Amino acid sequence: MTKQIQFFDTTLRDGEQTIGVNFSIEEKVEIAKQLEAWGVDCIEAGFPVASEGDFEAVSAVANAVKHTCVTGLARARKGDIDACVKATANAAHKQIHVFIATSPVHRDSKLHMTKQQVLDTIKDTVTYAHQFFDIVEFSPEDATRTEHDYLCEAIQTAIDAGATVINIPDTVGYTNPEEFAELFQYMQKHIPSFDDVTFSVHCHDDLGMAVANSLASIKNGATRIEGTINGIGERAGNAALEEVADALYVRKNYYDATDNINLAETKETSDMISDYAKMPVPHNKAVVGANAFAHESGIHQDGMLKNPNTYEIITPETVGAHKTTLPLGKLSGSHAVMTKLNKMGFDVDRDDMKKIFPIFKNKADHTAIVGEDDLRNIMKQVKEVVA
Incomplete structure (x- = not known):
C-alpha cells in the first residue's frame, strides 16, 4: 500500500x-x-x-x-x-x-x-x-x-x-x-x-x-x-x-x-x-543549487543535447528552476559549442568546427566560462584566419 x-x-x-x-x-x-x-x-x-x-x-x-x-x-x-x-x-x-x-x-x-x-x-x-x-x-x-x-x-x-x-x-x-x-x-x-x-x-x-x-x-x-x-x-x-x-x-x-x-x-x-x-545556497547543492542543472563536461553536454535523460533524472521545471544550462568551459566539446553558436545565429557545421574549436579551446584554457561575447570574438578570429 x-x-x-x-x-x-x-x-x-x-x-x-x-x-x-x-x-x-x-x-x-x-x-x-x-x-x-x-x-x-x-x-x-x-x-x-x-x-x-x-x-x-x-x-x-x-x-x-x-x-x-x-x-x-x-x-x-x-x-x-x-x-x-x-x-x-x-x-x-x-x-x-x-x-x-x-x-x-x-x-x-x-x-x-x-x-x-x-x-x-x-x-x-x-x-x-x-x-x-x-x-x-x-x-x-x-x-x-x-x-x-x-x-x-x-x-x-x-x-x-x-x-x-x-x-x-x-x-x-x-x-x-x-x-x-x-x-x-x-x-x-x-x-x-x-x-x-x-x-x-x-x-x-x-x-x-x-x-x-x-x-x-x-x-x-x-x-x-x-x-x-x-x-x-x-x-x-x-x-x-x-x-x-x-x-x-x-x-x-x-x-x-x-x-x-x-x-x-x-x-x-x-x-x-x-x-x-542571508545564507547563499552552495552552487553544488542538490535540487536547488545553481549548478544542479548545469553541465560543463563535453561528454555530459553531448549526452544532454542528444537526450536530457542521459544526465538529468529530473527536469529543472519540475522544481521551479529556470532551465538546464550548458556553460562552455575548457571541458566542453565541439557539439555544445556548435549548438551554442547556431543558437546565436551563426550558421556553422561540423566542418566549420574544425577551424573554430581549436581557437575556442585556446580561449577556454585561460577563461573559466566562455560567454557569448567571447564566442563572437572567436568567430571574428576565424574569419580573419580564413581570409
Whole structure:
C-alpha cells in the first residue's frame, strides 16, 4: 500500500538556530505562507516560552496560515505547554510538540534525572498537553543514543498518556541508514502501540547523512519527515526537506510513497529562505543549487543535447528552476559549442568546427566560462584566419 508521507517543517524554529540567522516576525509570516504553498503538512513556528518575540511569531503564523497545521515546541514542562496553548489559540489547525531527553549522557549530565523520573515527567506532561491538543507530538531527544529497550518504554509511556505522534530525533546526527532501519524494526517489535500512532523523524546532518537517514526511516515505518528548507539549522543543519521531497518523487517506485508537496514551488521556497537567512545556497547543492542543472563536461553536454535523460533524472521545471544550462568551459566539446553558436545565429557545421574549436579551446584554457561575447570574438578570429 502506498504510504502518505507528511512533511513537518522546522525552518522557523530549528532553522533559526543557525548561527547568525534571525527572522523577523514579518519574514516568518511570509515564509509560513510560502511553506503552505509548497505543501508542508505542519509548520513548527517557534518555541513560544523562549521569548516574547518567539511567542508573537508563533501567534502571527497561527493567524496567517489557513490549511497547514501549526505547532510550537515545548519542553516537558507545564509552563512551556501553557505558552504553546496561548500562542496557537487562533490556528485553524494545531498541534503541540513536547520533548525531553532520554539518552544516558543527557539524563546524567544535562537533566540530572533517573530513568524513572524521566518516565514520570513524560506521563505527567503529555497527559497535561493532551487536555488542550488533539494532536500531541512527543520527542525523546537524542533517541538514537538511547538504550533501545528504555527508548521503547519511554515511547509507550508517551502513547499511553495521549501522544498521537512520536518523533525519533537523531539529535546529533549520530546514526546511519542501516542502524536507523534496525532501530525502527526494533521499535515495531517492542512497542505494542507502534501502529496506533504516527512515527516521525528529525535528523541532523553532523555526519552528512540526515537525508539518507530520513529516507531510510520511510522504508521502515516512519510516515512523517521533519527538516528545514536548504537544510539550515543547529551546527551542520537538518535534513533538507527539498531533497527528501525530490527523492520521493524521482524514486517513487522504490519508496512507494506520496506526499502533498508542490515541487514547482521548491526553488522559490529555497530562494526565500536563502534571502531572509542571508545564507547563499552552495552552487553544488542538490535540487536547488545553481549548478544542479548545469553541465560543463563535453561528454555530459553531448549526452544532454542528444537526450536530457542521459544526465538529468529530473527536469529543472519540475522544481521551479529556470532551465538546464550548458556553460562552455575548457571541458566542453565541439557539439555544445556548435549548438551554442547556431543558437546565436551563426550558421556553422561540423566542418566549420574544425577551424573554430581549436581557437575556442585556446580561449577556454585561460577563461573559466566562455560567454557569448567571447564566442563572437572567436568567430571574428576565424574569419580573419580564413581570409
